[in-house]
Amino acid sequence: MAEKQSKWKIFTAGIIRENPVLRLVLGCCSALAVTTTVSGALGMGLSMTFVLVCSNIVISALRKVIPGKVHLPCYIVIIATFVTVVEMILHAYLPDLYKSLGVFLALIVVNCIILGRAEMFACKNTVIDSTLDGLGMGVGYILTMVLMSSIREIIGNGSWMGIQLIPDSIDRMNVMNQAPGGFFVFGCLMALCVWIEKKTNHPIERKTCGDVMLEEIEQSKQDETAEGGAQA
Secondary structure (H helix, E strand, O other): OOOOOOHHHHHHHHHHHOOOOOOOOOOHHHHHHOOOOHHHHHHHHHHHHHHHHHHHHHHHHOOOOOOHHHHHHHHHHHHHHHHHHHHHHHHHHOHHHHHHHOHHHHHHHHOHHHHHHHHHOHHHOOHHHHHHHHHHHHHHHHHHHHHHHHHHHHHHHOEEOOEEOOOOOOOOOHHHHOHHHHHHHHHHHHHHHHHHHHHHOOOOOOOOHHHHHHHHHHHHHHHHHHHHHHHO
């Protein structure tokens, strides 16, 4: 990190400035798939936040122990452990939510939000800062999921969290319960974010997981070259 950030700035980064879904465009698969209902979106958001915070803590605590050449495999093992814990808890106590999330719960293991924060933040910062980063990113993810699902459930089903808001006499837009409706809502929210960025003049640099991995590989090569030169 070029400069020390305040704890508050680290926490709020994922909520506003670097919202993982709407500004970094990460985790879009689950955001589009499980936002037909608010309950499913909230369950997915809480599950993701739990895994993100716990994996950030462990990866940060072991950042000086994990060899640079096996970063990614170690990260996946750590993340998969917490995903398994979440799956077992939901399967035991919330079977309906477990079934509604389906395969997307297991796919948290390779979610770019978690892998990206592991490479970009947790492996370079303290446990406390990494915890705050995970919480901020998780809260930002939850808020986005709830917003998208609220729009889709209200327009598509006329309800919110099972509470009827629109009378049965008014027709529903069933397309909101399908893939096109998810893409439409996501596109509108993305357009709103771009408009706000231009109005506030605060554009951000968006990076994919591939970009992060390439930067890590390049950094590892530079470190190896520097170590070789020092030994010579």
